[in-house]
Amino acid sequence: MLNTQKIGIKRLFRGIKRWWFQQDGAPSHKDKDSVKFIRKNLTKNILPHPAQSPDLNPIELIWAKMKKEVEMQCPQTKNDLLEAITNSWKNINLRFIRKCIMGIKKKMKEIVKNEGNLQ
Numbered sequence: 001m002l003n004t005q006k007i008g009i010k011r012l013f014r015g016i017k018r019w020w021f022q023q024d025g026a027p028s029h030k031d032k033d034s035v036k037f038i039r040k041n042l043t044k045n046i047l048p049h050p051a052q053s054p055d056l057n058p059i060e061l062i063w064a065k066m067k068k069e070v071e072m073q074c075p076q077t078k079n080d081l082l083e084a085i086t087n088s089w090k091n092i093n094l095r096f097i098r099k100c101i102m103g104i105k106k107k108m109k110e111i112v113k114n115e116g117n118l119q
Contacts, residue, residue, distance in 0.1 A: 002037055009042055012097065020045040024057070056107060058100035062092060 002009075013019045021043050023029040038046055066088040075081040 002034065002041070006041055012094065013043075018045065019043060020047045022047040022057070056104060056111070058097070058104055061100040061103075062097065065096070066092070 021038050023046070028034060035046065066085065069088040069091070070081070070084040073080075073084040073087075075084045
């Protein structure tokens with residue numbers, strides 16, 4: 001999967017000198033081959049993702065937006081659902097993705113300030 005998305009990931013971070021790849025503790029994310037691929041082809045900077053902390057994961061904001069868009073379409077069949085999800089994914093704007101990613105720094109500061117809580 002990473003290989004098919006490699007160009008898109010690199011394009012997302014074009015012009016940014018230093019960035020980190022963050023992933024949760026799912027077994028497929030900790031696999032030696034996956035980590036080796038990321039370090040060789042994307043970035044040497046890999047951050048572990050704290051357990052049970054969706055507020056620190058930009059993809060959760062994207063999933064939430066997609067879920068809202070899909071629900072608004074009220075799909076009635078499995079094919080309708082697949083089409084709604086696919087259309088929602090295709091319509092995610094690069095600016096929105098970057099905003100989600102760049103907002104994490106502010107959230108992290110708030111969490112540290114509030115001793116582990118996001119208020």
